[in-house]
Amino acid sequence: MAAPRSFLCRLALAYNGSSRGMHGLSGAVPPEGNQRKRRTLLQFLSDHFYDVEALRLYLLQRKMSKVHQENRSLAHIREKYGPYIAGAFFVLKQGGAVKFQDHEWIRPNKRGHFSGEFLKLLTVPVQAVDASGCAINYDGLDNLLPLKELQSLSLQHCPHVDDWCLSRLYPLAGSLQELSLSGCPQISERGLACLHHLQNLRRLDISNLPAVSYPGLTRILVEEMLPNCEVLGMDEAQGLLGPEEQLQTASPNPA
């Protein structure tokens, strides 16, 4: 009785779970034991048939090429409308928000549609970009780097932003004052080391970076590297017990 139901569940999981079974691109990988338990039908078949393995590899490559497609270079728009419009269009298409100088924030609505009014702002520089949760990667930054007057950049929870992307931010050093990298799973202390180019930075948010080993030490080193900048997140107390908590764990029956 249980066998047919579990088989059907496996079949259903196979279609959706094949993407979960293969290694995803966002660095947080479940431990090996976890993967072993939840074996889907496709995983089982690919152990026995070369063709199924090739099919899974093809599906994985297709997933990666989708990210590439979203980050393709908008050179034709940049030539026609200028770098500010091209950058704004790129961010809005990915689902982020853009703020032009002396204007309000422009956001796409729930369906991803946004108004074309910003196309009239040919010479107005872009002041702030909020690319939280967008699938922006190294190639997509091509469209953001010409924004020479960008003051605030938020890359919170972007799954494809990694250390290579951070090494690419130095052209914005002249204007960038606020940078937020909170929650990006692929950023480590090695990428944070190349933020020293951004000497005008005043606010840096590096909270919740799971790939950084030794968060407390990294925060101290980043503060030393950027003396004029306020560094948020990665408090020294994270993961360490304060004196009150130490007492509580020591005595199981608090008074």
Place this chain on the structure above:
Amino acid sequence: MFRSALRLRSSRVLLVRGLGTRRGGSTLDWDEKVSDIKKKIGSILPGETWAPLYDTRHLPPEHSDVVIVGGGVLGLSVAFWLKKLQKKRDGIRVLVVERDHTYSKASTVLSVGGIRQQFSLPENVQLSLFSVNFLRNINEYLAVVDSPPLDLQFNPSGYLLLASEQGAANLENNVKMQRQEGAKVGLMSPQQLQNKFPWMNVKGVALASYGMEDEGWFDPWSLLQGLRRKVQSMGVLFCQGEVTRFTTSSNSMVTSSGEEVVLKRIYEVHVKMNNSLEYQPVECAIVINAAGAWSGQIAELAGIGKGPPGTLKGTKLPVEPRKRYVYVWHCPQGPGLEMPFVADTNGVYFRREGLGNNYLGGLSPTEEEEPDPINLDVDHDFFQDKVWPHLGRRVPAFQSLKVQNAWAGYYDYNTFDQNGVVGPHPLVVNMYFATGFSGHGLQHAPAVGRAVAEMVLEGHFQTIDMSPFLFSRFHLGEKVQEDNIF
């Protein structure tokens, strides 16, 4: 008839009991016997090698299209690109022969792991740019189903090359050329250097070039493991053994000017197993020499260099092992996170290692001081006498430091012009070289692998033109000298 059957059965039982008593144990080793029988039956089934007499599974196969001598990063890179650029699935059979699977002496894993575009030859800059592109997208190239993504631990901190008065003009020309090729390198004056890196003493520096992007250092062991994993999933066979002999066939031809030329083809490679006299002759079509520091010995086995000196036949492969030391030290007041990979005016190089104020670096000794490459023992006096004084002068904080660790590794040093050898040999027509990079092989490995694979599969270089790196330059005397070697 019934009685005779009973008698037979009893005699068989007696026989069985007799065997048991002969062995001295009451229980027979049925499990081992059964597994032996299963293995024998398994080898008869289609798809397995038929080995009725003895087990040959530890030996390499009897035939292989390409045999790659050397399983370091260059050899695996060639294997990867051969399999990637093959036109048909499983169209080419590749065997990688590696003597030491622990890679204890391999240059790849003992390397400092730096990658830079600051070279003086345009071809080298292009090789580096291609390789850095490969490393950036490594999880697309080396994706294996059900394996975790590869983390190369790349530090994008850039390289800083310092030049004195004499070298300043050269440095400026090199930077101009590098920028033309597409590298993001900038020049810095001593004043700018002092402002940017206050821990440095800029006395004696006339000009510096700083790589802003795509330069830094990474973990070569993870690259090697990633390549190995991917290459195994693509169907490349690995063999742990040593190449002891090449069997060649020769073909005598006459050139248009009447000279007689003997062209040789390697048709068999003898692979000897470690710690044993057993060897397997592997029939092959193409041999790739990626043996690193020992490429010269492999070339001699193929008869390269056996002839009157001065002729093409007598031109040896000028690659020999050179020992280089790397020292790790701890300096509590040393430079912070922004420290790039610094290469000083006299060749001393050093970089940050980790977050705990540890640094590593070294110096290539001059020709007269070359240590004996017979083993990998470290000379600590070399650090005291030759490296530390320069370190203390350039970074005053390094005047008080404590050496934590040191190791030595080989450079596959090309004594002719310190640049790699790529492509086929003019006389031994099916031996291709991918060696001799003298300390920058790791950072060029993906690009060189692709170049050699293109040469093998297409017959000419397609993405990057590496014709200045062919073997024939040793005979013609055309040096392609690389200045920025550390």
